[in-house]
Amino acid sequence: MLDLSGRVALVTGAGQGVGAGIATVLAEQGATVWVNDLFEDRAEAVAAQVGGKAVPFDVTDLDAVRAGVATVGPVDVLVNNAGIPTAGFPQVDFKDSDPELWRRFVDLNLYGVMNCTHATVSGMCERGWGRVITISSEAGRVGAPIRVSLYGAAKAGAIGLMKHLAHEVGPLGVTCNALALGPMEGVPADPSQNAIPRWGKPRDIGAMTAFLASDEAEWITGQVIPVNGGVIT
Template sequence: MRLEGKTAIVTGGGSGFGAGIVRKFATEGAQVWVADINLDAAEAVAAEFGGTPVAVDVGDGTSVSDMAAQTGIPDILVNNAGITHLPKPMEDVTEEEFDRVLTVNAKSVYLSARAFVPGMKARGSGAILNVASTAGLSPRPRLNWYNASKGWMITATKAMAVELAPAGVRVNALAPVAGDTPLLGSFLGEDTPEMRAKFLSTIPLGRFSTPEDMGNAACYLCSDEASMITGVVMEVDGGRCI
């Protein structure tokens, strides 16, 4: 019960890594808002443990503000929602694809900070966790602008951590390798046994990140056990970045 008595918001909580983080937080005693653009998915995950679903488009300022009005200021905010473009040469990514990736993966962190940081600062406490990617540390060819968006998130995490530390607010990030989630096919280009085997050969531990892996790492970084840790980008990647 490491998170007993705490409230948390997890964006993209209706599936994949987000759902894994939600489940772990709930198991550890947190009251969790499951935030997702797909309200049906959020409701399904929330129904498992008595959490509260909330619809949000993390790239839209009005939608994020509306969410904040419903939830109030949480103890823990997890910026997990993210998307990618399909693997292709950098010059072939359309402007629409580029804008969508940067809006969901980067602008969303700014919008959530605008909505929640003032309240955390006033309270003198808070934990923010940004879900980045190994792609922001060790970029992969043909995912150029996705790589860049996650690199942005890593720098934003460190900048936020330095600025908010005097106010008692910690900011960290997770850098998972690809997981067996709805986004896997988008990273691989095509989800086939051959493509999976090729990708797994780059991971020393020989498997994908799982939602449970992410939940365990997120729980630690957002708990009081990590009270001296801020500005860290924890690689949950089976050794891929070594």
């Protein structure tokens, strides 16, 4: 089960946090892992830890994405993980929000996913096998009173892309899914009332990603899968 040897995986925003955990688990299952991040030093450090290679670029810049993908070569597994704006994550009511702030969330969480997916999915279709796995959020699947409408809108957009793209590329051997993450370690809140009374760890997300990347998951596509410790049921 979950033998990813021979597969080439590109994980965006993998220089820390969730993406680093995904890169670690994919590498443990035998994949050749390319670690992307906006920051070269982060990408290099995680690549060294997991025995992978670094490919720094900005996922919001389509030309940079295409150049990065050209460096990698054929990508079998794309994990669209980059998603928290490096300029910060303000919680603000939508009615009070500055339109420039809208752009920050949509550029990263929707255009970033479209750029990387567009740059890799044609090759997957030509080769007859591929996996596109997008790290979304419960904030993109359900509404909540936590003042993250902009983030939720962009995360929901990426879920919509996966659902529809799944139909376009499924007959060509490519699956497309989204994970809806619950709060991960570091979120300032008390998880003691969750079904599993802790916040998520990067390896929790890595495990589900590795499964979706496997041959065994070939009949799972167009789905948004909560990975949340039972915080939202």
